[in-house]
Amino acid sequence: MSISAEDEPDEPSEQFVEMDDTGRYGRYSDLLGSGSSKKVYRGFDLVEGVEIAWNQIDVDYDKPETLERPYSEVRYLRDIHHENIIRLYSYWTDEKNHKFNFITEICTSGSLRDFRAKHRNVSIRALKKWSLQILRGLDYLHNHNPCIIHRDLNCSNIFINGNTGEVMIGDFGLATAMSNELSVHTTMVGTPEFMAPEQFNECYTEGIDIYSFGFCVLEMVTREIPYSECDNLPRIFKRVTNGVKPKSLQRVEPEIQKFIEKCIAPYKDRPTASELLEDPFFQGIDGDDNDD
Numbered sequence: 047m048s049i050s051a052e053d054e055p056d057e058p059s060e061q062f063v064e065m066d067d068t069g070r071y072g073r074y075s076d077l078l079g080s081g082s083s084k085k086v087y088r089g090f091d092l093v094e095g096v097e098i099a100w101n102q103i104d105v106d107y108d109k110p111e112t113l114e115r116p117y118s119e120v121r122y123l124r125d126i127h128h129e130n131i132i133r134l135y136s137y138w139t140d141e142k143n144h145k146f147n148f149i150t151e152i153c154t155s156g157s158l159r160d161f162r163a164k165h166r167n168v169s170i171r172a173l174k175k176w177s178l179q180i181l182r183g184l185d186y187l188h189n190h191n192p193c194i195i196h197r198d199l200n201c202s203n204i205f206i207n208g209n210t211g212e213v214m215i216g217d218f219g220l221a222t223a224m225s226n227e228l229s230v231h232t233t234m235v236g237t238p239e240f241m242a243p244e245q246f247n248e249c250y251t252e253g254i255d256i257y258s259f260g261f262c263v264l265e266m267v268t269r270e271i272p273y274s275e276c277d278n279l280p281r282i283f284k285r286v287t288n289g290v291k292p293k294s295l296q297r298v299e300p301e302i303q304k305f306i307e308k309c310i311a312p313y314k315d316r317p318t319a320s321e322l323l324e325d326p327f328f329q330g331i332d333g334d335d336n337d338d
Contacts, residue, residue, distance in 0.1 A: 073100040099152040115219045116146040122218045130183035132216035155208030159201035174331045179213040185319035188252045192223040199258035200240045260309025268294045
């Protein structure tokens with residue numbers, strides 16, 4: 047049966063609202079997530095025929111400081127190649143519309159926080175598999191040359207493909223690099239509930255990511271953000287700097303509690319990502335799911 051032009055739809059079922067200058071990437075209106083100055087939309091790669099994440103940041107090109115965070119994010123993502131870290135495909139400036147755009151791979155199920163809130167009944171085995179993948183990503187970052195510190199690791203910045211269980215670290219807007227193993231950083235940035243005591247004191251190394259990772263595990267298990275019993279930043283600061291642990295930690299089973307406490311130990315006693323990958327906590331767990 048032949049089909050005439052009259053039989054074809056006048057317009058495709060879904061229209062791009064924007065395209066990059068090369069004509070390769072198109073942006074849909076679907077908003078996947080947003081922050082104070084950043085929005086992430088669903089997009090499409092016409093060359094590869096796959097969906098992508100179109101990241102768009104509001105910037106003032108007359109104020110160079112507004113470009114620091116987006117340039118920082120793409121600078122690190124450009125040099126990172128690991129299966130548990132979001133991949134960067136392209137980036138460009140749009141001075142006319144005061145935007146900075148960059149294209150990354152898309153995780154179909156969004157953030158781990160949202161995914162965990164949607165799926166309440168998850169086995170400890172599955173949680174360990176997610177944790178193992180996060181840790182592999184951190185191990186790569188911390189052994190990268192130079193060492194890369196994420197500085198804002200939490201379950202809203204970790205993403206998952208729900209159909210495969212593949213987990214990836216994203217949002218490198220606050221990341222920084224250490225020039226050598228003796229370097230320390232002296233800038234307080236991050237999400238307070240996930241910040242290590244030394245991060246509040248503005249003198250830290252990559253160990254702060256391990257502390258944050260421990261609280262990511264806690265959130266995955268409890269579906270509760272650490273220190274939710276505190277209603278303001280000063281209270282969180284006081285508890286963290288005085289070594290008071292979040293109440294939710296007392297509600298997890300002993301094996302998990304012991305592992306989390308290793309991660310949030312004082313920085314001199316805190317294990318590295320490489321050491322945690324060998325921890326008995328992950329015995330019998332393989333992130334590739336080939337171990338039944």
